[in-house]
Amino acid sequence: MRPADLAREHGISTQAVRNYEHDGFLPPAERTPSGYRIYTELHAAALRAFLALVRAHGHAIAGQVMTALHADRPDEALTAVDRGHAQLLRDRETLSAVRRAVDHLSAEQDPGEIRGALPGPLSIGELSHRLGVTPATLRTWEAAGILTPPRDRATGHRLFRPEDIRDADLAHLLRRGGYPLAHIATVVREIRTAGGTGGLAAALDGWQQRLTDRGRAMLTAAARLDAYLALSTGPSGRSGLGPPRQSHSG
Incomplete structure (x- = not known):
């Protein structure tokens, strides 16, 4: 695969693909004798995982997850994902508490x-x-x-x-x-x-929808990340990902 092939799938630029590799969000690509990058299905899976993580957790956490994986620190990567799910749960609990409080207020007075x-x-x-x-x-x-x-x-x-x-x-x-x-x-x-509580009720409905959308995005990101890890796992059951290789090509 060429950078353009990966970029086309997601509607991004080829330079963005190169930047993601440079920043460690994709595994390092092999080069042709003339210096052109050679991407594979492993890189395509990594890009799908990274972009899904961006939608679910934000760019900073997505980058942290992928660079940790490529530095052979899988527990660090999974901990970052776990923190995102824990934050979503706290947000859901806060929303539930606010809804109960608003119901309490509405019963007492507007x-x-x-x-x-x-x-x-x-x-x-x-x-x-x-x-x-x-x-x-x-x-x-x-x-x-x-x-x-x-x-x-x-x-x-x-x-x-x-x-x-x-x-x-x-x-x-x-x-x-x-x-x-x-x-x-x-x-x-x-x-x-x-x-007032009337306007707040509508705001809480919007908050609820945002949490639902984030939860769905996290499920998608988890599936993409699992597919990438499965593709990168060798016969030994250990991840084939590791620190970037030293390259002497241009």
């Missing part, structure tokens, strides 16, 4: 309706008294990214605007529901962006 009835600005002492929590609790929520009050330019004291008070009300409600601060921060951030 956060989009709170703003008009809220006072403000309030000091940290006034807001802590309103919620029945300590100022230290509000500072903890601020450190977790749940609250983002501005500071008075003259005194440096926190000033909680109506939208900050709304976020504090939501945080207080969700804390009573047993939700951890990290999940509350995600919910508040999404509601702040969407403007």
Whole structure:
């Protein structure tokens, strides 16, 4: 195979194929006496695996996986893949927690309706008294990214605007529901962006679809990577991949 043959399958340039080989994402190619690269089905399988990994895990992780394989470090490559699957699981769990929290909020009150009835600005002492929590609790929520009050330019004291008070009300409600601060921060951030639980519900549906698409891409990448490893495995059962050979050709 020529570089153009590999490039044509994926709609990329021949220079991209050469760059991928140079960067270690493909195994090193043999050369003709005149210096032209000779690619084989092994290179085609490697390119399919790399591009599928890019779609599933991103360019950096895909490159890490392939270079680790070609340096004969298969466990390092598989660990990088495992981390991607673990992150996807954490994202799914966070999404589930946010959905439950939104359902909880919707059953109590629509956060989009709170703003008009809220006072403000309030000091940290006034807001802590309103919620029945300590100022230290509000500072903890601020450190977790749940609250983002501005500071008075003259005194440096926190000033909680109506939208900050709304976020504090939501945080207080969700804390009573047993939700951890990290999940509350995600919910508040999404509601702040969407403007209410109605808009957030649509955003969560989009988030769900993105996770589904990523999961499918990971399945495809795993299949492509397995096909490449199977093709590169010799009769001994050991991978034929290893550190790039030293070449003296042009």
